[in-house]
Amino acid sequence: MARLLDVHGLTVELPVAGGWVRPVNDVSLHIETGEALGLVGESGSGKTMLSLALMGLLPEGARASGEAWLAEEDATSKGVGNDPKNLLTLKEQELQKVRGREIGMVFQEPMTSLNPVMRVGAQIEETVRAHEPSVSWSEARARALAALERAAVPEPKVRAQQFPHQLSGGLRQRAMIAMALADGGSGPRLLIADEPTTALDVTVQKQILELLDRLRRELRLGLLFITHDLGVVARVADRLAVMYAGRIIEEGPAREVLVRPWHPYTEGLLGASPKLKRGKLLPIAGNVPRLDELPPGCAFEPRCALRRPECAAAVPELRAASADHRARCILV
Amino acid sequence: MTEFLLEARDLKKSYPRSSRLLATAAGDDEERIAAVNGVSIELAVGETLAIVGESGCGKTTLARMLLRLIEPDSGEIRFAGQDLRAVRGAELRALRREMQMIFQDPFASLNPRMRVGELVGEPLAIHEPAMSRRERLERTAAVLERVGMGADALGRHAHEFSGGQRQRIGIARALILRPKLLVADEPVSALDVSVGAQILELLAELQREFSLTVLLISHSLPVVAQLATRVAVMQVGNFVETGPAERILNQPAHPYTRALLAAVPEVPAA
Numbered sequence: 001m002a003r004l005l006d007v008h009g010l011t012v013e014l015p016v017a018g019g020w021v022r023p024v025n026d027v028s029l030h031i032e033t034g035e036a037l038g039l040v041g042e043s044g045s046g047k048t049m050l051s052l053a054l055m056g057l058l059p060e061g062a063r064a065s066g067e068a069w070l071a072e073e074d075a076t077s078k079g080v081g082n083d084p085k086n087l088l089t090l091k092e093q094e095l096q097k098v099r100g101r102e103i104g105m106v107f108q109e110p111m112t113s114l115n116p117v118m119r120v121g122a123q124i125e126e127t128v129r130a131h132e133p134s135v136s137w138s139e140a141r142a143r144a145l146a147a148l149e150r151a152a153v154p155e156p157k158v159r160a161q162q163f164p165h166q167l168s169g170g171l172r173q174r175a176m177i178a179m180a181l182a183d184g185g186s187g188p189r190l191l192i193a194d195e196p197t198t199a200l201d202v203t204v205q206k207q208i209l210e211l212l213d214r215l216r217r218e219l220r221l222g223l224l225f226i227t228h229d230l231g232v233v234a235r236v237a238d239r240l241a242v243m244y245a246g247r248i249i250e251e252g253p254a255r256e257v258l259v260r261p262w263h264p265y266t267e268g269l270l271g272a273s274p275k276l277k278r279g280k281l282l283p284i285a286g287n288v289p290r291l292d293e294l295p296p297g298c299a300f301e302p303r304c305a306l307r308r309p310e311c312a313a314a315v316p317e318l319r320a321a322s323a324d325h326r327a328r329c330i331l332v
Numbered sequence: 333m334t335e336f337l338l339e340a341r342d343l344k345k346s347y348p349r350s351s352r353l354l355a356t357a358a359g360d361d362e363e364r365i366a367a368v369n370g371v372s373i374e375l376a377v378g379e380t381l382a383i384v385g386e387s388g389c390g391k392t393t394l395a396r397m398l399l400r401l402i403e404p405d406s407g408e409i410r411f412a413g414q415d416l417r418a419v420r421g422a423e424l425r426a427l428r429r430e431m432q433m434i435f436q437d438p439f440a441s442l443n444p445r446m447r448v449g450e451l452v453g454e455p456l457a458i459h460e461p462a463m464s465r466r467e468r469l470e471r472t473a474a475v476l477e478r479v480g481m482g483a484d485a486l487g488r489h490a491h492e493f494s495g496g497q498r499q500r501i502g503i504a505r506a507l508i509l510r511p512k513l514l515v516a517d518e519p520v521s522a523l524d525v526s527v528g529a530q531i532l533e534l535l536a537e538l539q540r541e542f543s544l545t546v547l548l549i550s551h552s553l554p555v556v557a558q559l560a561t562r563v564a565v566m567q568v569g570n571f572v573e574t575g576p577a578e579r580i581l582n583q584p585a586h587p588y589t590r591a592l593l594a595a596v597p598e599v600p601a602a
Contacts, residue, residue, distance in 0.1 A: 042524040169387075201386035201551065206595040228525060231597030258599050272529035274554035276581055276596060281558060283529035287494050 003071060004222040005031040005054075005190055006084070010066035012046070012053050021291035023049040025246035026066075033189065036216055036223040038237030038254060040230060040269075044288050045243040047226045051192050054087055054224075055103060056095040064088050070102065070190065101131045104180030104188040104221075108195040110172035114164040121160025124148070124179045147182035148175065152211055170204035173197070177211065187219060194226040209235050230273055234258055239324075242266050245289055245299035248318070252325030262327035265300045298329070306331060336410075337512055337545045338375040338398060343368055343407035345393055367393040368404075369569035375513070380539060380546040382560035382577070384553060384592070390569045391549050395515050398547070399431055400424075412512065429459045432506035436518035438498035442490040442505075449486035452476060452504045459509055475504045479534060496527035500534070507538065514539075517549040532558050553596050557581055565589045 012024035023046040031037045041047040053064045065088070072083040090098065099105070107113050115123055124144035129135055135143070148156035151174040164172055173196060181187045193212065197205040213236055216223050225236050233240060234254060241251040242263065250263040261267045271282035286303040295301055297312040304311065310330060319332040326332075346364040368390045375381050383391045396402045398409060400416055409416040411427055419427060432455075435441040442451055453472040456463060473483050479500040490498055499519065506514060516535065520528035536559060539546050550556050556563060556577070563580040565573045565588065573586040584590045 042526060202553075202595040202597075203386065203591055205597070209597070229597065230525075230599050234599050235597050255600055259601075269525055270599060272526045273599065274529070274532065274552070274558050276554055276557050276593065276598060278557050278577075278581075281529040281533055283533055284526035287496065287527065288524070 002033050003030055004033045006069040008067040012049050012064045015061050016292055022246050027248055029241055031222040033222055034220040036225055036237045038233035038240045039226045040233055041243035042228055046246040047243050048194055051194055051226055055099055102188050104191045106176050106180050106193040106196045108198050110176040116164055119161055120175050124182050127179050128182050143182055147178040151178035169200050173208055190222045192224045250327040256325050262321045262332050263329045264304050264306050335377045336374050337377045339410045340373045341408040343371045343397055344405045366569045375545055377545055378543055379561045380559050381562045382548040382556040383564045383566055384550055384556050385566035389566045391566050395549050429509045430511050431513040432511040433515040434502045434506050434519055436521050438502045444491055447487055448501055455509050475508045479504045495523050499531050514544045515547045
C-alpha cells in the first residue's frame with residue numbers, strides 16, 4: 001500500500017478573548033490508498049476542525065500549522081506518485097482544485113449541503129464543470145448519472161430531475177456521495193466523511209455504511225471517517241484514532257483498539273456506550289474540559305479513575321503498546 | 333391483578349397531506365396521512381415501556397396524545413382510572429401534575445431567560461400556589477441535588493450549563509411534582525456518549541426510587557435495552573410487535589424488529 005495522506009504535527013488555533021485555544025493540538029496521522037481510518041471523538045474533541053483544516057475550510061481567523069501531505073496522483077494508474085503537496089500551504093486557487101477533484105467530502109446533514117432550489121442532477125453536473133470547465137454539458141450529465149448509479153440511487157434519471165426535499169434522508173446522503181465522487185475522470189482518491197450517518201435511521205445508516213465500504217474497495221479510496229459512534233466506526237474502519245481535547249490519545253487497528261483499549265478514555269467510552277445486551281453502563285464522571293481551561297498534564301486526568309500524581313505534571317507522549325497500537329497514557 | 337396507570341384504546345390521529353390551502357387548490361382535501369393508526373397501549377404501574385421506531389413512525393405523536401398535548405381523532409385514554417379525554421378544568425390540571433415529560437433537546441426546552449431555580453420551581457408555583465416561597469426553594473434545591481446539581485445552580489441560567497447538566501435540570505423540573513408517569517422522549521439522543529450514560533443511569537435510579545411508571549420514546553434499541561421492561565416496536569402508525577424487553581431483544585418475532593436489531597452497529601465483543 002502507498003501512503004495517500006500523511007499529517008505531521010497539525011495544530012489549529014482559534015482566537016478567543018485573551019488569547020488562542022487549540023481545538024487540534026499536534027496531531028499526526030496517515031491514510032494509505034484504499035484504507036479506512038476512523039477518527040472518533042465526542043463533541044469538542046477537535047475531530048471536525050481537523051477535517052476542515054485538511055480541506056482548507058477553517059473558519060475566519062483560525063490559523064493552522066504543521067504539515068498535511070497529499071500524495072500526487074500517479075499518471076499511470078490510480079496509485080500515488082512521488083510529488084506530494086502540503087494541503088496546509090496551498091493557495092486558495094490550488095485548494096479549490098484539490099477539493100472535489102482529489103478530496104471528496106460528505107457531511108452529516110445533506111440537506112444543508114445541497115441547494116434546495118436546484119435539481120439534484122444539475123447540482124452534480126455543476127460540480128463536475130466547476131472543477132473541469134472543459135467538460136461539455138452532455139458529458140457532465142452522463143457523469144452525473146453515472147455517479148448517481150455508482151451511489152446506488154434507484155432510478156437515477158428520475159432522481160436527477162427531483163429537488164433535494166423530494167428525496168428521503170438516505171437518498172439525499174446517496175446524492176451527496178454521488179456528488180463527492182462525480183468529479184474528474186477518475187474521481188477523488190480521498191473521501192472525508194464527517195458523521196455521514198448520524199442523522200439517519202439505523203436501517204438506512206446500515207445501507208449507507210455498506211455503500212461507503214463498497215465504494216472504498218471498488219475505487220480504492222482512502223477514507224477518513226469521522227464519528228462519535230464506536231459501533232459505526234467498528235463497521236467501516238481498518239484503523240482507529242481516538243481524539244480527546246484536541247489530541248489523538250489512542251490509535252491502532254480498529255478491532256484491537258475496541259477490544260483491548262489502552263487509554264482509560266477509550267475504555268470509558270466503550271463502557272458508556274449502550275449495548276443491545278442489558279448491563280450496567282459505566283458513565284465517565286464529569287464533562288469534557290473547555291479548551292481554554294485545559295489542565296497542564298493529561299487532559300483526561302481530572303476524569304480518570306486510574307490517575308496518578310504524575311499525570312497532572314505533563315502531557316504524556318503517545319507510547320507504543322504493540323507494533324501498531326499506541327496510547328497517550330503513562331500506564332502503557 | 334395488574335394495576336394499569338394508563339390505558340388507551342384504538343387511538344387514531346391523521347394529518348392532511350399538505351396544508352389546507354394547497355390541498356383545496358389541488359382538489360384533494362380528503363387525502364390524509366395517518367400518523368397513528370389505531371394503537372392500543374397499557375402501562376402497568378411501575379413498569380418502563382419503550383416505544384421504539386424510526387423517524388416518522390408516529391411514536392412522538394402517540395406520546396403527545398397520551399399526555400393530551402394533542403387531541404386524538406378518535407379512541408379512549410384512561411389515566412389512573414379516569415377518562416382523560418373527558419376531564420376539564422381543575423380535574424385536568426390535577427391529572428396533568430401526575431404526568432410529566434422530558435425532551436430530547438434540553439437546549440430548546442428550557443426558557444433561556446429564567447434562572448434554574450425558577451425553571452425547576454415553576455411547576456410547584458403553578459400547581460401549589462399556597463406553598464411558601466421558602467418551602468418551594470427548599471424543595472427545588474432538594475430535587476436539584478437529587479439529580480446531581482449543586483445549590484449554586486439555582487441562581488444561574490440554563491445556557492451556562494452543558495447539555496448533560498441541562499438534561500438534569502429538565503429531569504428535576506419534571507420530578508419536582510412527584511408525578512406518577514414520566515414520559516421521556518429521546519432523552520439522550522442529543523448528548524455525547526459519556527454524558528448520555530450518566531443520564532440513563534440517573535433515570536434508572538430515579539425510576540426505582542420514586543416508583544415511577546416510565547414511557548420511553550426512542551429510535552435506539554441499545555438505549556431501550558438499558559431501561560425498558562417492555563418494548564413496543566412501531567412502524568408507520570402501528571405497533572408491529574410488543575412484549576417483554578428480554579424477548580423482543582433476544583427472540584424478535586416480527587421481520588421489522590429483526591431488521592432493526594440487525595442494523596444496530598455494535599462494538600465487537602472482547
